[in-house]
Amino acid sequence: MPPASNTDLSRRERQIMDVVYERGSASAAEIQDCLPDPPSYSAVRALLRVLEEKGHLRHRTDGPRYIYAPILSRDKAKASALRRVLKTFFNGSAEQAVAALIDMNASELSDDELHRLGRLIEDARKKES
Secondary structure (H helix, E strand, C coil), rough: CCCCCHCCCCHHHHHHHHHHHHHHEEEHHHHHHHHHCCCCCHHHHHHHHHHHHCCEEEEEECEEEEEEECCCCCHHHHHHHHHHHHHHHHHCHHHHHHHHHHHHHHHHCHHHHHHHHHHHHHHHHHHHH
């Protein structure tokens, strides 16, 4: 089953995935130690099972412990989530999504960020030809 996107994750599931991505792999106890206002150990284990069922994590055994690791790299997971957001909210239009992001953050974008965006657009034009 292909992994669902990050938009299919609860806040706590996203926190767990952030810990696993940051560490590369982790046990339930290690994950619990890294969570803000951590739930019980059994709640963490239950969430890890859910994340496995959703196709985000896999585990291996290390003695009595399960060690969890992401199925996809963070970059692939981000790309998958972004494709889903584009399809769901922007009719698949990258242009509409970028315009919405710029409109939302226009006053917060630095000259360097605007310059980099311009370079990315120019690079995309060059790849097209």
